Amino acid sequence: MFAYVPLDLILGGGQARFDRWQLPQELMNPYLQSSGWVSFLNSLSRYIIHELLVCVCREGHEALGVTWDGAFSLSDIWLCNGGVMINPKVPCRNYDEDGGRADYQSLHYIISTSFYDFYSKRYPLYLDSLLYELETCPAARRQQHSFVTFLVNHPSLISFTDRVGIYASTSTMIRQLPRYHRQILYTLLNIQEYDSWGLAVEFIPDLNSTYKFANVPRYGITLDSCLQFGRNYLSHFGTFTSLLFAGRCCL
Incomplete structure (x- = not known):
């Protein structure tokens, strides 16, 4: 029997999501004001976002040709047996541009609100670039294998x-x-x-x-x-x- 754990439960209770480092002086731009602290997604956060993108973009949009019309929330994202799935009670249908756009908007909202580092008052390194891709991706690219491959292996998600x-x-x-x-x-x-x-x-x-x-x-x-x-x-x-x-x- 598989155990399904909603993402809101995993991220709740003070779960660490970031690694933070203080940059040495020789790696800082002296002409820019900065606290010197840089945050990165930790291994758990990178894994969660990667698997979420694989679930929605690779398996859903590209492989199965389905969309959830953006109807999934944090509690509908389930971690199970090392992977991520969308709550089966969330209705899905055949993929079209409107549904794909809605799914990307939901992904953008979930990632941007769940992985913002309030300590450093910014997103972890490169995550704003990933959010930009989700926000501005043209409809024709959302089912392209090459683009989805880039997305699920985005620089913000690699060590x-x-x-x-x-x-x-x-x-x-x-x-x-x-x-x-x-x-x-x-x-x-x-x-x-x-x-x-x-x-x-x-x-x-x-x-x-x-x-x-x-x-x-x-x-x-x-x-x-x-x-x-x-x-x-x-x-x-x-x-x-x-x-x-x-x-x-x-x-």
Whole structure:
């Protein structure tokens, strides 16, 4: 017999949802006012959100083609035997755009209200990006396998170790591409909306030591250069504290 535990019961009673770290001085931007504290979703929170997105977006929308019209609440989300399911009493029907939009709105509300860190007065790192995707996702993408895969593996839901593995595997895959395909990839990555990423790291001493050599930036302004910076930074930390934060503070 399976035991179903509603999510509101799990998150109630002071259940810890975040890990908090105080950034060392060398990882802080001296031109920005900050308390120095950064919060991250802890392993339980990452697991819950991941499984919730899998349940609604992967299994519901994509695989089964059903929608709940956004009618589920926190108490209707059940954890059972290592997974998440929606209360069977919540009616579902064949998927359409209106139902998908309503489900995304409910997901946005549940995640935004349940995982806001009142101590640091902000969302945990990258969670606002996930909420933005839920809020602005075009209707045509909600059943796309590639988008759902991105959503359920969003950067806010992966650990430092996962991030290092992603950088390593991405670097290996790019190096193994034939030159022509690699050039196509660089063309796709080198779009102007990412051309200001260097400003985010230039004033942070520990990141700047990798970003510049002899006070000259080593990297270009485009996204593939940003990815290269992330891989290089994770390969040789400037300080021990970087080990704790690099995977969370770099793209």
